[in-house]
Amino acid sequence: MKKVILVALLVCFTFSVFLIGNTSKSGGIVESANEDPWEQVENLNYLFWTADEKIENDVKKLQLDLSLTGKQMEKLKELGLQEGYLFSEGRRCKDDAAKDDAVTFNQRVDETFANIDKEVRVLLGEKYNDFCKWIKTWWENEKMYRLNWLAEKEKKSKEEIGITSTDDRELVYATQYNGYTNLEIALPDKYVKFANLGWWDDIPDSIEPYYSNPPYTANVYYETTNKSVLNVLVREVGPYNEDDNYWDSATASNPRRMFTDLALGEPEAEAAKLRGYNDGKDQFGRVVNQPAGVDLTEEVAAQLRLAPQQNDWVWVRYSDLP
Amino acid sequence: MIYRKFLHVILILSILLTVSGCKQDSSNVLWIEVYINLDEAKTLQSEVDNGHRVGEMDPVQVAHEFLNEKLNIREDINEHKEIKAGEGEKGYRLTPSDGRIVEVILFQPVRTDSTGIWVVKKYRFLNK
Numbered sequence: 422m423k424k425v426i427l428v429a430l431l432v433c434f435t436f437s438v439f440l441i442g443n444t445s446k447s448g449g450i451v452e453s454a455n456e457d458p459w460e461q462v463e464n465l466n467y468l469f470w471t472a473d474e475k476i477e478n479d480v481k482k483l484q485l486d487l488s489l490t491g492k493q494m495e496k497l498k499e500l501g502l503q504e505g506y507l508f509s510e511g512r513r514c515k516d517d518a519a520k521d522d523a524v525t526f527n528q529r530v531d532e533t534f535a536n537i538d539k540e541v542r543v544l545l546g547e548k549y550n551d552f553c554k555w556i557k558t559w560w561e562n563e564k565m566y567r568l569n570w571l572a573e574k575e576k577k578s579k580e581e582i583g584i585t586s587t588d589d590r591e592l593v594y595a596t597q598y599n600g601y602t603n604l605e606i607a608l609p610d611k612y613v614k615f616a617n618l619g620w621w622d623d624i625p626d627s628i629e630p631y632y633s634n635p636p637y638t639a640n641v642y643y644e645t646t647n648k649s650v651l652n653v654l655v656r657e658v659g660p661y662n663e664d665d666n667y668w669d670s671a672t673a674s675n676p677r678r679m680f681t682d683l684a685l686g687e688p689e690a691e692a693a694k695l696r697g698y699n700d701g702k703d704q705f706g707r708v709v710n711q712p713a714g715v716d717l718t719e720e721v722a723a724q725l726r727l728a729p730q731q732n733d734w735v736w737v738r739y740s741d742l743p
Numbered sequence: 744m745i746y747r748k749f750l751h752v753i754l755i756l757s758i759l760l761t762v763s764g765c766k767q768d769s770s771n772v773l774w775i776e777v778y779i780n781l782d783e784a785k786t787l788q789s790e791v792d793n794g795h796r797v798g799e800m801d802p803v804q805v806a807h808e809f810l811n812e813k814l815n816i817r818e819d820i821n822e823h824k825e826i827k828a829g830e831g832e833k834g835y836r837l838t839p840s841d842g843r844i845v846e847v848i849l850f851q852p853v854r855t856d857s858t859g860i861w862v863v864k865k866y867r868f869l870n871k
Contacts, residue, residue, distance in 0.1 A: 657795075658796075
């Protein structure tokens with residue numbers, strides 16, 4: 422009798438171990454399906470659509486390291502473009518009502534990237550795992566490299582400027598958008614736009630005196646091509662934020678309104694994307710996918726010799742801004 | 744005595760007529776519907792989701808832009824006031840510096856939360 426009980430217990434134990442093993446395995450699978458395998462969203466767009474020389478070499482290295490075909494590289498580039506145009510759909514459902522809108526928004530972003538991930542998985546087949554590892558390592562290196570590169574560039578610029586001019590320009594990542602006019606830019610300060618359009622009723626009385634001398638413009642200079650666009654009107658708000666007048670310090674006469682712990686000239690979106698500042702989110706709680714500090718219309722970008730949809734780091738001179 | 748009562752009645756009636764007449768003036772002005780291209784709205788929502796055109800999430804800015812871009816009213820906007828609108832809608836009365844008064848009603852065609860874009864659904868001029 423004792424033997425029977427012992428055998429039964431052993432069988433139960435073995436069965437339990439088997440069950441636990443299976444549960445943890447399936448748990449592992451679910452977890453990896455939910456999380457972003459590359460640990461950071463929208464890296465394909467940054468990798469394939471930034472005109473920077475170092476990043477263009479990184480793309481070549483990716484192809485060589487993983488022996489990817491030209492067609493696979495083209496498809497990855499296309500997916501990088503799609504990253505920017507996929508998560509618009511979806512109405513608030515009953516279950517979402519209690520949730521914060523930004524949380525729901527970020528869940529949609531995750532779903533979008535999960536779909537892109539599926540496509541990449543199919544496209545690369547057995548090379549998919551190596552690709553994920555490659556992207557993770559590349560992004561960690563790129564973040565470090567870019568922060569050092571920015572610091573070096575700014576330092577060098579300040580040394581040169583010390584002799585010739587005042588310190589009123591910043592090197593920021595430029596993206597492209599469809600503007601109201603051909604020749605305009607967007608900066609993340611809504612009151613610059615309001616002042617330029619004469620919407621005085623929308624500027625608080627305490628802030629209005631600082632914005633009383635429109636039109637406000639900026640100069641954009643692209644070092645790679647040595648091309649500039651001068652006196653471009655700030656006509657729209659963005660990228661990402663609307664109260665991030667990052668060209669003003671916290672103690673300036675027109676003080677920076679938000680993110681005052683960031684360095685002068687560092688856009689919040691840049692800090693969010695490259696350093697995980699504010700949990701990697703913008704002032705609305707949305708995930709930041711590009712380290713952008715200025716948005717250019719296609720015409721402004723073209724005058725700088727940037728191709729449509731292409732992004733890169735440009736100098737913006739803010740001396741005319743409040 | 745009867746004459747005074749008659750005068751009072753006339754006075755009250757004229758006040759009532761004036762008040763109701765004023766109300767009718769505003770409510771009788773027809774709304775002009777705006778054609779919404781849903782595909783364009785979705786594209787714009789995508790742009791906003793990716794950090795561009797942040798002002799599209801703010802109904803006041805969208806109302807201002809509508810006057811500026813669609814109605815070609817480039818004057819400074821002296822005042823805007825929120826007006827009554829339907830569920831899921833926003834309404835504003837805007838007063839440009841040229842003295843015109845415009846009312847606009849907006850709604851969110853793609854996503855109805857704080858990250859959704861607003862577009863003008865209809866508008867009317869309360870004076871010319």
